[in-house]
Amino acid sequence: MAKKNETFEGIQPENIISDFLKPSLYISFSPPAIGEEEEREVLDSLRSGWITTGPKVKEFENKIAEFVQAKEAVATFSCTDAMHLALNTLGIQEGDEVITTPYTFASTAHVICYQRAKPVFIDVEADSFNIDPKKIEERITLKTKAILPVHFAGHACDMDPIMDIAKKHSLRVVEDAAHAIGTSYKGRMIGSFGDITCYSFYATKNLATAEGGMAVTNNLEWSKRMRMMTMYGISDAREIWEKRYRQAGSIHYDIAELGFKCNMTDINAALGLKQLEKLEGFNEQREVYCQIYDREFKDHSGLRTPHIKDYTKSSRHLYPLLLNLEYLSIERDEFINALKEINIGASVLFMPLHLHSYYAKLLNHKWGDFPVAENLFERVICLPLSPALLETDIKKVAEGVLYLLERFKR
Ligand SMILES: Cc1ncc(COP(=O)(O)O)c(C=O)c1O
Numbered sequence: 001m002a003k004k005n006e007t008f009e010g011i012q013p014e015n016i017i018s019d020f021l022k023p024s025l026y027i028s029f030s031p032p033a034i035g036e037e038e039e040r041e042v043l044d045s046l047r048s049g050w051i052t053t054g055p056k057v058k059e060f061e062n063k064i065a066e067f068v069q070a071k072e073a074v075a076t077f078s079c080t081d082a083m084h085l086a087l088n089t090l091g092i093q094e095g096d097e098v099i100t101t102p103y104t105f106a107s108t109a110h111v112i113c114y115q116r117a118k119p120v121f122i123d124v125e126a127d128s129f130n131i132d133p134k135k136i137e138e139r140i141t142l143k144t145k146a147i148l149p150v151h152f153a154g155h156a157c158d159m160d161p162i163m164d165i166a167k168k169h170s171l172r173v174v175e176d177a178a179h180a181i182g183t184s185y186k187g188r189m190i191g192s193f194g195d196i197t198c199y200s201f202y203a204t205k206n207l208a209t210a211e212g213g214m215a216v217t218n219n220l221e222w223s224k225r226m227r228m229m230t231m232y233g234i235s236d237a238r239e240i241w242e243k244r245y246r247q248a249g250s251i252h253y254d255i256a257e258l259g260f261k262c263n264m265t266d267i268n269a270a271l272g273l274k275q276l277e278k279l280e281g282f283n284e285q286r287e288v289y290c291q292i293y294d295r296e297f298k299d300h301s302g303l304r305t306p307h308i309k310d311y312t313k314s315s316r317h318l319y320p321l322l323l324n325l326e327y328l329s330i331e332r333d334e335f336i337n338a339l340k341e342i343n344i345g346a347s348v349l350f351m352p353l354h355l356h357s358y359y360a361k362l363l364n365h366k367w368g369d370f371p372v373a374e375n376l377f378e379r380v381i382c383l384p385l386s387p388a389l390l391e392t393d394i395k396k397v398a399e400g401v402l403y404l405l406e407r408f409k410r
Contacts, residue, residue, distance in 0.1 A: 025343050025396075026343040026344075026345060027343060027344050027345055027384050027389065027393045027396060027397055028345045028384065029204070029345040029346065029347045029382070029384050029385075030384065030385065030386050031386050031388040032203055032204070032208040032386070032388060033208075033275075033278070033282060033386060033387045033388035034208070034271070034275075034388075035274070035278075037274040037277070037278075038270070038271050038274040038275065041056075041270040041271070041273055041274050042267055042270045042271060044270065045266045045267050045269075045270040046267070048266075050266060051266055051267055052263070052265045052266060053075075053230075053231070053238060053263045053264060053265060053266065054266045055266065056266040056269035056270050056273060057075045057263075057264050057265070057266055057269040059269070059273060060264075060269040060272045060273050060276070061073040061074065061075050061214070063273065063276055064199070064214050064216065064272075065216060067182075067189075067279070068181075068189045068190065068191030068192060068197070068216055069188075069189045069191065069192035070189075070191050070192055070197070070216035070218055071217070071218040071220065071223075072216065072217050072218070072219070072220060072222075072223030073214050073215070073216045073223075074214065074216075074217075074223050074226040074227045074230065075212070075213070075214055075230075075263070075264035075269065076212070076213040076214065076215060076230055076262050076263070076264060077211055077212065077213065077230075077262040077263065077264060078107075078200065078202065078211055078212065078213040078262070079107060079176070079178045079198050079199060079200030079201075079202070079213040079214075080107035080110065080111060080213070081213055081230070081260070081262035082198035082199070082213040082214060082215035082226075083107060083108070083111040083148070083174060083176060083198045083215075084111040084114050084115075084260070084262075085215055085226045085229050085230065085260070085262070086111075086174045086195075086196035086215050086217075086222075086226065087111055087112065087114075087115045087117070087146070087174060088114075088115060088229065089196070089222050089225045089226050089229065090145075090146065090172045090174065090195065090196070090222070092112070092117050092145055092146055092172075093115055093116065093117060094115075094116035094117065095116075095117070095143060096115070096117040096118070096144075096145040096146075097117060097118045097119075097141060097143040097144045097145065098112045098117050098118070098119055098120065098145060098146045098147070098148050099120045099122055099136055099139060099140070099146070099147045099148065099171075100112065100119055100120070100121060100122070100131070100147070100148040100149070100150070100176075101121065101122060101124055101130065101131040101149065101150050101152075101373075102123070102124075102352040102353045102354045102355075102359075102370050102373050103124045103129055103130075103131075103150070103152060103350055103352050103370075103373045103376065103377075104150045104152070104176065104353060105349075105350055106353070106356075107176075107178075108148060108150055108176050108353075109121075109353050109359060112148065113362075118143075118363075119353075119359075119363070120139050120144070121353065121354055121363070121369075121370060122135045122136055122139055123135055123370040123371065123372045124152075124370075124372050124373050124376070125158075125372070126375070126376065127307045127309070128152070128155050128157070128158075128307070128309060129152040129153060129155070129320065129376055130149065130150065130151065130152050130155060130156075130157040130158070131147075131149050131150070131157055131162075132372075133157075133158050133161035133162050133165065134161075136161075136162070136165050137165055137169075140165075140171075144169065144171060145171060145172065146171050146172040146173065146174055147162060147165070147166055147172075147173050147174075148173075148174050148176060149162055149173070149175055150175075150176040150179075151175065151176070151177050151179055151180035151183055151190060152179060152318075152320075153179055153306070153314065153316075153317050153318035153319075153320055153349075153382075154179045154180050154182075154183050154206070154314040154315030154316050154317035154318065155183070155306075155308060155309070155312055155314045156180065156183050156185040156190055156311065156312035156314070157175075157185075158309075158311065159185045159186075159190075159193070160186070163193070163194075172195045173194045173195045174194070174195060174196045174197075174198065175191075175194045175196070175197040175198065176198060177190050177191060177197050177198060177199050178198070178199060178200035178202075178205065179200075179205070179206075179315065179317035179318065180199070180314075180315050180317070181199050181201075181205070181206050181207050181279065181315055182206060182279055182280065182283045182315040183312060183313065183315040184312065184313045185311060185312055186311050191216045192218075193218075195217065195219070195222075196215050196217045196219075196222060196226075197215070197216050197217070198213060198214070198215050198216075199213060199214045199216070200212070200213050201213060201214070201268070201272055201275075206279065206282060206283060206286070206315050206317055207272065207275045207276060207279050207282075208271065208275060209264070209268040209269065209271040209272040209275065210268060210271065211268065212264050212268045212269075212271075212272060213264075225257075228256065228257065228259060229257065229259040229260055230260065230261075230262050230263040230264075231259060231261065231263050232255060232259040232260070232261060233255055233256055233257030233258055233259025233260075234254065234255055234259065235253070235254045235255075235256040236253065236254075237253070278387075281387070282387040283315050283316060285387040286315070286316035286317075286385060286386075286387060287314075287316050288391075289316075289319075289385055289389070289391070289394045290306070290316050290319050290385070292391065292394050292395065292398065293305065293319055293321070293383060293394065293397075293398055294306075296395070296398035296399075296401075296402065297401070297402075300402070300405065301324060301327055302323065302324050302327035302405040302409070303321055303322065303323065303324060303401075303405070304321070304322040304324065304379075305321060306319060306320055306321070316385070317385075318349060318382045318385060319382060319385045320349070320376075320380050320381075320382050321380070321381050321382070321401070322376065322379045322380055323335060323379045323380075323381060324379075325378065325379060326410070327405070327409065327410060328405070328408050328409065328410055329408050329409070329410045331378075332348070332378060332379055332381060334408075335381060335404060335408070336348065336381055338404050338407075338408070339381070339401070339404065342400050342403070342404070343400075344383075344384065344396075344397050344400045344401075345384055346382060346383055346384065346397075347381075348377070348380060348381065348382065349380070349382050350377070351377055352370055352373040352374060352377055354366075354369055354370060354373075355367060355374070355377075383397050384397050
């Protein structure tokens with residue numbers, strides 16, 4: 001990336017919009033919206049005598065399945081685990097190839113490598129940041145076994161062509177819906193029609209359980225196996241709370257497979273149950289905040305606001321704003337630092353995976369291989385967004401961005 005450091009001297013105190021400098025006014029990127037209801041539900045778990053995987057996990061699984069209109073949901077420790085279990089259960093193995101996007105977090109490709117399969121990256125669409133379905137077929141080989149699309153920022157991928165290609169070539173579709181709880185595609189909930197769809201409930205996500213994930217599917221065999229694999233591959237491990245440690249329980253169990261240890265605890269599920277009750281309201285609040293940003297930045301020649309395509313209702317996990325670098329005398333990283341100096345905690349999601357040393361080496365990739373993803377990465381800033389923020393915070397962020405655009409106009 002070309003540097004323009006010489007023009008950036010940091011924000012000078014005389015240029016600061018005064019109260020932005022007070023540390024207490026720091027607007028963080030994605031604070032969790034945890035209330036008294038969550039506190040009470042967690043306490044209930046703590047006092048129940050059963051704190052790990054138990055009744056609350058079961059209830060949370062059922063409610064997530066209902067919410068996303070899938071038959072089954074399997075709670076895990078993380079989305080990474082959910083995707084790993086999904087690929088493992090679908091039989092992805094050494095020698096296989098899985099098509100995915102470079103514009104994502106480490107986990108999406110890591111889980112393919114955990115199965116000793118090879119991630120095959122496809123460039124993204126410039127407007128949605130999502131895998132470009134038009135470019136998928138040319139990369140399908142005899143080794144291709146699955147497609148792993150990522151619904152970036154909560155904007156659904158164009159799933160009809162992806163599902164059609166999968167059907168035509170007998171491929172599985174595992175969706176990375178880490179950002180997309182509550183997202184729909186052409187009126188259908190994400191999670192209701194792919195083979196296995198995986199969510200993240202990490203602390204910054206729309207629904208936060210501190211750490212947590214969920215794999216949903218309409219296939220009962222797969223859900224049964226994934227559930228077993230969350231607990232060492234012990235055949236009825238998830239019934240332990242009912243069977244083994246209760247008076248009527250048996251001390252015997254069978255290890256049926258080489259499983260993992262990635263179960264969700266009842267404490268996390270307690271948080272999740274209450275967060276789920278609020279999720280639609282949270283997502284609406286996010287939409288309202290995104291629209292405030294949209295209005296404030298409308299038609300500004302230094303910016304491009306996120307474009308939401310007609311076919312999706314987005315969960316609005318992120319607000320990825322694109323800088324017009326021609327307009328500015330500073331680069332994106334310097335813009336982020338300048339935002340920090342005025343107490344705005346913006347972030348960058350994501351540096352494309354092929355630019356990270358591990359994947360560059362593994363797959364022999366270099367800068368230039370995925371130009372659309374690279375161009376988005378060079379220009380993107382994700383602004384603070386959370387229902388835990390106030391409307392006044394969002395307006396201050398917008399004011400700060402507009403101020404910096406003026407301050408660093410080329
Ligand atoms: C697109 C994407 N996929 C997967 C993950 C992994 O989620 P988890 O931390 O729950 O494993 C993240 C996490 O931020 C993500 O952004």
